[in-house]
Amino acid sequence: MEILDTTVLYFTSDTEDERFTERVREKILELKGDLPLVSVSQKPLSNFGKNICVGVHDNCYANQFRQVQIGLNEVTTPFVTVAEADYLYPPEYFAFRPTEIIPYYRYDNVWVCYHLRGKKPWFYFKGNSNGCQVINKEFWLYDINPALDGKKEWFNKDDPMPPIPRVPTDRNYLWKSDNPAITFKTGRGVRTHTTVIKKVLPKHTLPYWGSADEIRKEMFG
Numbered sequence: 559m560e561i562l563d564t565t566v567l568y569f570t571s572d573t574e575d576e577r578f579t580e581r582v583r584e585k586i587l588e589l590k591g592d593l594p595l596v597s598v599s600q601k602p603l604s605n606f607g608k609n610i611c612v613g614v615h616d617n618c619y620a621n622q623f624r625q626v627q628i629g630l631n632e633v634t635t636p637f638v639t640v641a642e643a644d645y646l647y648p649p650e651y652f653a654f655r656p657t658e659i660i661p662y663y664r665y666d667n668v669w670v671c672y673h674l675r676g677k678k679p680w681f682y683f684k685g686n687s688n689g690c691q692v693i694n695k696e697f698w699l700y701d702i703n704p705a706l707d708g709k710k711e712w713f714n715k716d717d718p719m720p721p722i723p724r725v726p727t728d729r730n731y732l733w734k735s736d737n738p739a740i741t742f743k744t745g746r747g748v749r750t751h752t753t754v755i756k757k758v759l760p761k762h763t764l765p766y767w768g769s770a771d772e773i774r775k776e777m778f779g
């Protein structure tokens with residue numbers, strides 16, 4: 559069975575609290591092992607892989623995809639392991655290696671932690687997410703290039719969203735471990751809330767990470 563190479567691709571609009579995102583980056587460096595790292599940011603990042611700073615632009619999905627496009631063009635492996643600035647990923651996430659040339663593999667153990675006024679410290683089950691996947695580089699460029707090429711380089715947040723296809727999850731290519739990934743909603747991202755699976759009861763504690771109180775204190779304290 560062939561093991562296919564992957565590169566960690568980190569992209570950020572740099573709108574989150576810097577203490578929080580610095581801790582996210584520390585976790586990535588701690589857990590990614592020997593995977594190469596390409597980071598595309600709106601502010602310079604030192605000692606964080608090959609960093610491409612694109613300057614400050616509006617925080618919107620169109621500009622996020624432009625940053626992804628820039629990063630993908632620097633990647634030399636057939637796959638990228640997605641890493642976003644508001645996620646914590648377990649060791650098993652970075653240990654995964656693709657074995658087939660397919661569009662993507664998605665991690666199916668993602669929970670949401672809110673850090674918003676009035677939101678209790680609980681974890682809410684999301685399932686899988688675009689922010690937690692190992693995706694075929696050429697497949698992603700095949701989606702992004704036609705939507706962005708010929709458009710202005712950077713968008714305003716009120717501009718219409720370019721027609722980038724939304725790819726449905728193929729449940730044949732999900733993988734997971736006992737240790738979850740956590741995405742944080744702080745009010746500083748493009749969206750304040752996200753879809754969760756309500757039939758799964760919220761939890762106060764998750765394997766590997768501990769309690770929601772503890773993880774919020776560690777990341778934001």
